[in-house]
Amino acid sequence: MSANSGNFRPTISEKRWDKRIEEELIRVWEEEDLYKFTYDPRKPIIVIDTPPPYPSGKWHVGGAAHYVQIDMVARYFRMKGWNVRVPWYADRNGLPVEVAVEKKYKVNAHELAKTREGRLRFLELCKRELDAIEAELVKIWKRLGCSFEYWKDGTDSPTYRRITQSTFIELWKRGLIYEAERPVNWCPRCRTTLSEAEIEYKEEKGYLYYVKWKVKETGEEIVIATTRPELIGATVAVAYNPEDSRYKHLKGKHAIVPLYEYEVPIIEHSSIDPSFGTGIMMVSTYGDWHDEMIVKEAGLKPRVIIEPNGKMSGLAGFLAGLSVRKAREKIVEVLEEKGLLVKREEIQHNVPVCWRCKTPIEIIHVKEYFLKQMEFKEELKKIVHRMQIKPEKHRQKLLDWIESIKMDWPISRTRYYGTEIPLWTCKKCGAKLVPEPGRYYRPWLEEPPWSKCPNCGAPREHLEGEKRVFDTWFDSSISVLYASGYMREQDIFERVFSGEIPWTLRPQGVD
Ligand SMILES: [Zn+2]
Ligand SMILES: [Zn+2]
Structure with a gap:
């Protein structure tokens, strides 16, 4: 410290920063x-x-x-x-x-x-x-x-x-987009498909219901635990782990679905957790994506009993017209009355919900446009390895995310504030018509860009504009x-x- 530091005169005399200077600067920059x-x-x-x-x-x-x-x-x-x-x-x-x-x-x-x-x-x-x-x-x-x-x-x-x-x-012309009816994550309130990125999980108190089933061939009773008894009528198989000696003798036999009285095959599947519930489970379309995987692998015919509006369909019999929640209450009542409910166990579980409105999502069949992505996973990972990522540890996050993708991407949405899917369908020949790239198309609002169907020659009136929009992540x-x-x-x-x-x-x- 020098002896005359007491005489130091700073160039800026203000001791406090004046926010008004910032405002003035911003004005000048603008x-x-x-x-x-x-x-x-x-x-x-x-x-x-x-x-x-x-x-x-x-x-x-x-x-x-x-x-x-x-x-x-x-x-x-x-x-x-x-x-x-x-x-x-x-x-x-x-x-x-x-x-x-x-x-x-x-x-x-x-x-x-x-x-x-x-x-x-x-x-x-x-x-x-x-x-x-x-x-x-x-x-x-x-x-x-x-x-x-x-x-x-x-x-x-x-x-x-x-x-x-x-x-x-461009993707359409390369054959990378297709339309298919597939199980998708669906929000019954928003009435739209959701991508894997649009799902959140809410921890909730729920019950595991233990329900009596019968084996058709032997008449013996088996007890199956489920958090979704309203989907009993959507069951397409009963499954246990091949390592589980308690159920080995049931291989190739059939189970009678309680209340609905139709039969389903009893199958083995290595993904079943013998420690969950009683170790034998109902495979319904669709309680969750685990069910979906078994249905696909075992080639079972789906029996979807939830409508796009979240109500039970005619297939659900006495539950028809009820909301999922009401249907659950109703079926538990009936099971109890008939002596088919062994017990209920309180559990904490993660319920998948819509990221916007928090309604529990359902897995139902919907016709949507899909973008192929499963076949590109390895190629994408190679690209991630060529990228510079800072900090390095985040590279793994991206790789894990790519690895977690389980299906092609449903890109169409039955919503409105989004980019329109530029596509017209010919009602006469069924052709899907995609216009030339370059401008912004609104097929639900404007005339088709062809005077007649380029495929069958049907007049313009037969060309129907697509009403759906893209998933916003597109x-x-x-x-x-x-x-x-x-x-x-x-x-x-x-x-x-x-x-x-x-x-x-x-x-x-x-x-
Ligand atoms: Zn929603
Ligand atoms: Zn046509």
Whole structure:
């Protein structure tokens, strides 16, 4: 310490930071359009594939911190003299806003969308809702001093949607998309298919019901435990573990389904846990994905008794028309009356629910469009090994996630605020018609782009526009193309994807 430190005069005399200075700075930056991206072909380039946030309310501090970190990376590369593209736009498609609007205005999207006018009105309400929340988010990141380029065209803009649709058309032409009736995760309230990423688990108190069954050939009684007695009538087999000596003598015999009185085969399956319940279980279509696997492997014929609206179907007999929950109460009553219920055990279990409305999901058969992904798992893993991932430990997360994929991806949704599936069906010959890529198509609203069916020549009136939209993750999956200027700035796009590994960076928080 020097003797005259007492005379030190700091250049900045204020002892406290004045927030008004920040506001003034932001105003100047805005005026100068300081963060507008300008491309200099002589300099290296990096595109930051900013994860578009979903406008579902104000950010909590974690969200804010995440975007500030992205900004730090952008500033680092800018200081190194690179071309840095770091856009900010919102991910606006999908179920959350629809559910919010349904609640706020007390409307039902499926009812409204029965007419074109109603569907347009519903979309307008969703848009208004999203605009308000988005404006709030933009204010927050600007106030944080983030140097993003604001793109008003979010994932619901024609600019973005035509890229989503072009991707679909390209995949369709390569034979990677097919339509099939398959078991899918289904939300009975939203009446839509959900992807594996759209399911949450809620820990809940429930019961394990021990129910008496009969073996047809020997008349002996077996006790089967289930958390879903309402699905007794959906049973297609009874199964035990081949190592389990208690049941070995039942191989090849049949069980009589209680109350429904039809017979099902008794089979062995190595996936059955002998320590769960009594070690012998009913395989119903579908109690869960474990059932689905056994049904598929054993080639059993499904017997689905839940309708898309979450009510029991005619096949459910005396439970027909009841909701799943009511049906469970009812059947337990009847089983008790008839002396078929041995006991009930209280348990804690994880119930899969819809990520938006928290309704328990059901597995039912629905006709949807699927994108092939199972056959690409190994190839995808190879790509993950070529990527640079920081910190390294997160590489395993991505690999585990790819490994966990169990089925092709159902990409169609019976909802409204989403990118339309660009497809028309000829009612005469059944042909599925996909237009040329390039523009944004709205098949439920506009005339087909052909004057007659290109397949059978039927007049235009026979061509019916697809009403469904894409799973919102189908939009999200192409964000890197959007950020890189795909279909808009060919020079930038080609430069970014010219090398072995594209010059893109994906910041990703942990979900
Ligand atoms: Zn739902
Ligand atoms: Zn035709």
